Structures are given as structure tokens and as C-alpha cells.
Amino acid sequence: MVSSILPLKIEAVTVRRGGRQILGPIDWVLDGQGLTILMGPNGSGKTTFLRVMHGLERVGRGQIAWNAAAGDVRARQAFVFQTPIMMRRSVLDSIAYPLLLDGVARQKAMTEAEALAAQMGLGGLLNQPAQAISGGEKQKLALARALIRAPDVLFLDEPCANLDGRATKEIERILTEVRAGGTRIVMSTHDIGQARRLADDILFLHHGRLIETGPKAAFFEAPKTPEATAHLNGDLIP
Amino acid sequence: MNDILQGLSQAAQLVITGDADLVEITALSLQVSLGATVIASVIGLPLGAWLAVNRFRARRFVIALLNAFMGLPPVVVGLIVYVLFSRSGPFGVLGLLFTPTAMVIAQVIIITPIIASVAHQAIRELWADYHDLLISLNATRGQRIRTLLWDGRRALMTASLAGFGRAIGEVGAIMIVGGNIDHATRVLTTAIALETGKGEFGMALALGFVLIAVAVLVNLGVHFLSRTERGSRW
Ligand SMILES: Nc1ncnc2c1ncn2[C@@H]1O[C@H](COP(=O)(O)OP(=O)(O)OP(=O)(O)O)[C@@H](O)[C@H]1O
Ligand SMILES: [Mg+2]
Numbered sequence: 001m002v003s004s005i006l007p008l009k010i011e012a013v014t015v016r017r018g019g020r021q022i023l024g025p026i027d028w029v030l031d032g033q034g035l036t037i038l039m040g041p042n043g044s045g046k047t048t049f050l051r052v053m054h055g056l057e058r059v060g061r062g063q064i065a066w067n068a069a070a071g072d073v074r075a076r077q078a079f080v081f082q083t084p085i086m087m088r089r090s091v092l093d094s095i096a097y098p099l100l101l102d103g104v105a106r107q108k109a110m111t112e113a114e115a116l117a118a119q120m121g122l123g124g125l126l127n128q129p130a131q132a133i134s135g136g137e138k139q140k141l142a143l144a145r146a147l148i149r150a151p152d153v154l155f156l157d158e159p160c161a162n163l164d165g166r167a168t169k170e171i172e173r174i175l176t177e178v179r180a181g182g183t184r185i186v187m188s189t190h191d192i193g194q195a196r197r198l199a200d201d202i203l204f205l206h207h208g209r210l211i212e213t214g215p216k217a218a219f220f221e222a223p224k225t226p227e228a229t230a231h232l233n234g235d236l237i238p
Numbered sequence: 239m240n241d242i243l244q245g246l247s248q249a250a251q252l253v254i255t256g257d258a259d260l261v262e263i264t265a266l267s268l269q270v271s272l273g274a275t276v277i278a279s280v281i282g283l284p285l286g287a288w289l290a291v292n293r294f295r296a297r298r299f300v301i302a303l304l305n306a307f308m309g310l311p312p313v314v315v316g317l318i319v320y321v322l323f324s325r326s327g328p329f330g331v332l333g334l335l336f337t338p339t340a341m342v343i344a345q346v347i348i349i350t351p352i353i354a355s356v357a358h359q360a361i362r363e364l365w366a367d368y369h370d371l372l373i374s375l376n377a378t379r380g381q382r383i384r385t386l387l388w389d390g391r392r393a394l395m396t397a398s399l400a401g402f403g404r405a406i407g408e409v410g411a412i413m414i415v416g417g418n419i420d421h422a423t424r425v426l427t428t429a430i431a432l433e434t435g436k437g438e439f440g441m442a443l444a445l446g447f448v449l450i451a452v453a454v455l456v457n458l459g460v461h462f463l464s465r466t467e468r469g470s471r472w
Binding site: 054072074075077078079088089097 | 367368370373374376377381385390
């Protein structure tokens with residue numbers, strides 16, 4: 001067994017853009033098991049925070065450290081972007097692409113991609129151009145592409161934003177399975193019901209700062225901050 | 239107007255009878271221009287992609303240089319190649335002056351900047367789309383470039399065709415380095431220049447129409463080939 005890339009230690013991390021501090025300072029440790037849901041109003045910094053953890057954002061001050069002993073940490077994470085990035089390839093080729101990067105033989109990569117596509121309900125679209133499928137289908141494709149390497153850590157930025165109820169349920173079922181398989185998941189969502197269904201613990205971001213963190217039950221039953229309370233009630237945040 | 243019609247009918251006549259001289263110079267035109275396009279593409283496409291993906295200090299300068307080179311006057315390129323390859327020049331010993339090879343060299347110099355520049359533009363757009371994904375998937379530098387070249391192959395084809403179009407219609411440089419020698423370095427464009435100089439407008443026009451037809455056919459051919467490819471919807 002290879003050592004885990006966790007814990008991820010985030011210390012006093014800040015991100016500045018356009019002369020404004022849009023994130024932080026944030027201190028947090030990602031470790032253990034389960035599924036963490038990142039909540040917060042529009043513009044609170046969810047996307048930025050996820051990207052920071054995945055190493056896609058230049059940070060100002062602070063430290064981000066994965067368990068370095070685990071070797072190449074990037075290769076063992078996956079990220080599903082808020083706006084799916086579709087390659088100019090077919091659905092099947094897109095899902096197989098990460099395996100091809102890893103040097104997996106083409107035939108084997110295709111077989112695995114096909115199986116995963118079928119599991120994700122994309123079986124009928126294998127030869128369609130990825131850029132031509134529907135918004136919801138693109139999100140499923142992006143998830144399949146993220147899962148095909150069986151990552152240790154999976155980041156998802158509002159993965160169900162464009163999905164109908166049935167597709168959302170389907171994704172939630174898959175995420176539950178992935179979580180049970182030992183993948184550590186961090187995802188943002190605006191769907192409070194989804195957060196209740198999926199989360200083990202909750203992070204609540206407000207103006208770029210983590211103002212609440214903790215187990216799901218505590219957060220939903222007795223939020224500690226007026227901001228979180230208002231957010232859960234769908235009120236304007238004070 | 240009459241001249242043009244006459245040129246057209248003369249062109250048809252030359253083509254139908256399979257005029258030996260016409261076949262020879264057309265074949266050499268294609269050979270030189272396609273050769274130059276292939277070589278320039280091998281240099282220019284990866285160069286364009288590399289410039290689109292890498293940030294380094296001299297990048298802007300290189301791009302500005304490339305754009306400036308796109309406008310290189312062919313006559314001057316011809317002159318420089320001539321001097322370099324003339325008997326007293328640094329490459330004189332190679333004895334390449336007045337050979338098709340010298341013509342290819344001159345054309346490569348003229349069209350590489352065009353191909354690289356068009357490729358750079360196309361790959362830059364694709365890279366903007368793919369950037370986060372390829373970084374996230376931990377693609378190596380080489381894998382990124384290969385992915386961009388492959389997924390951008392349609393646009394790159396266009397880049398190469400732009401280079402070919404410039405090459406096949408070019409006359410100034412190859413006239414100087416090739417010398418327009420009958421049965422050796424005469425191509426369509428230099429033959430047209432010669433016929434025009436002699437006042438043989440009918441013949442010049444006829445060759446001109448053949449030149450246009452060849453250029454169009456090559457473009458159509460490439461287009462057709464890329465359409466038949468699987469996943470041609472891109
Ligand atoms: N490159 C940038 N330049 C300037 N401001 C930025 C940049 N990226 C993000 N921001 C700002 O940072 C803040 C946080 O953005 P972010 O995308 O992380 O929010 P979010 O919580 O994901 O919002 P949403 O729920 O709408 O997706 C926003 O106010 C945004 O305008
Ligand atoms: Mg966001």
C-alpha cells in the first residue's frame with residue numbers, strides 16, 4: 001500500500017486578485033475519510049479555495065503542504081470544474097484521456113472508459129463529440145474523467161449545478177460509492193438538501209474566510225454564526 | 239477580356255493534351271512547394287505550439303519577430319539565400335544554387351513564420367480552454383504540447399495550407415535562387431513571369447489558371463482527407 005497523500009495542511013493561506021483579498025487567511029487540515037461539503041454564498045471563495053487546495057491558484061502568503069512522502073501528489077487528485085472543460089474529442093476518448101496520459105495501453109484505456117461511461121449513464125454517447133453533448137451530460141463526463149484514475153482525493157465544484165433531479169440522485173449515488181471506496185471528497189454546493197444528504201462535515205465560507213467548520217449535524221441543527229444561519233434560511237446574509 | 243478567354247481555352251488545351259512541359263513544371267511546382275510546406279510545418283507547428291504554452295522572458299520578442307518575418311519580402315529572402323549559396327558564399331561548396339533544393343530552402347524561410355504564427359494563434363486559444371484541465375490532470379509539458387497539436391489539428395492544417403498557398407504562388411525568391419532554368423528549376427510562377435515578359439499573355443494566363451487550379455485542388459484534397467477522418471466533426 002502506497003502512503004496516502006493526506007493530510008493536506010493549509011496554513012494562513014491568502015489569495016489576492018485585482019488588488020483585493022479574495023480568500024483567507026485560511027487554516028485547515030484535510031485528512032481522514034469522508035465527504036466534506038463547502039458552502040457559502042456566491043463569491044464567498046468556494047471555487048478559489050478548491051483550486052488552491054488542488055494547486056491551481058497562486059497563493060499570496062501561507063503554506064499548502066500535502067504529505068510529501070507520497071510522491072507525486074497531483075496525479076492522485078482529481079478536480080471537477082464548475083464549468084466543465086470539454087476537449088475536442090469524443091466522449092469515450094475524453095474519459096480515457098487521463099489513462100492515456102498515464103501510459104495505459106489504448107485498448108485497455110478504452111475498455112475501462114467504456115465501462116465507466118456506461119456506469120455514468122453516458123453509454124449511448126460514446127462517439128459523440130464531447131463539446132456537443134448537453135450541459136448535464138458534460139458534467140457527468142467531467143466526473144467520469146475525474147474518477148477514471150481512482151483518485152485518493154476528489155475535488156468537485158458544484159458538480160450537480162446543471163443536473164435534473166434524477167441525474168443529481170445518480171451522481172449522489174456514485175459519490176457515495178466513491179466515498180465508501182476510500183476516496184476523500186471535498187465538494188462545493190449551493191444545494192442545502194444535497195449537503196444534508198452527502199456531507200460528513202461542512203465548511204462554511206464567507207468573504208473568503210472559513211467562518212464555520214464541523215460535523216454536519218452540528219452545522220445544520222445549531223449553526224454558530226448569524227451568516228450561516230441566514231444562509232441556511234435562505235435569508236440575506238447580514 | 240478576350241485574352242482571358244483565350245487563356246482559359248489554352249489552359250484547357252494544355253491540360254487535355256497533357257502537354258509535357260506543363261506537366262513537368264507543374265510537378266516541380268508541387269514538389270518544391272509541398273516539400274517546403276512539409277519542412278516548414280515540421281518546424282513551424284511545434285514552434286507555434288511551444289510559444290503558446292511556454293512563458294519565458296523573450297517570448298514576446300520572439301512572437302514580434304515571427305510576425306515581422308511574416309512580412310519578409312520574398313525577393314530579399316531570395317537575395318540572401320542566393321548570397322549564402324553562391325560560389326563565394328559560406329554554403330557555396332554545397333553547389334545548391336539554381337537547384338530545386340535552393341528553392342525549397344528559400345520557401346521554407348518565407349513560409350515558416352506564417353505557419354508558426356497561425357499555429358501559435360490557434361494553439362493559444364486551445365490552450366486557454368485546456369489549461370486548467372491539463373494542469374489538473376498532471377500532463378507533462380510534452381503531453382500538453384502533443385495534446386494541443388492533436389486536438390488542434392484542424393486549425394494546424396489551416397496553418398500549413400496558408401503556408402502552402404504562399405509558397406505555390408511565390409515567384410520573387412525562387413526566380414533568384416532557382417534561376418528559372420528550363421527542365422531544371424522552372425515552375426509555374428517563374429514560367430508565368432517569363433511568358434509575360436515575352437508578351438505571350440495567352441500562355442501566361444493559361445499557366446496562371448493551371449496554378450490556381452492546382453492550389454484549389456490541393457486545398458480541396460486536404461479538406462477531403464480530413465473530412466473522412468473519424469471524429470471529423472471537429
Ligand atoms: N482572477 C480573479 N480576479 C479578480 N477577482 C477574482 C478572480 N477570481 C475570483 N475573483 C473574485 O473572488 C471572489 C471569490 O470567487 P469564487 O469564484 O471563489 O467564488 P465562489 O464562492 O465559487 O462563487 P460561486 O458560488 O458564484 O461559484 C469573487 O468575488 C470573485 O469575483
Ligand atoms: Mg464557484
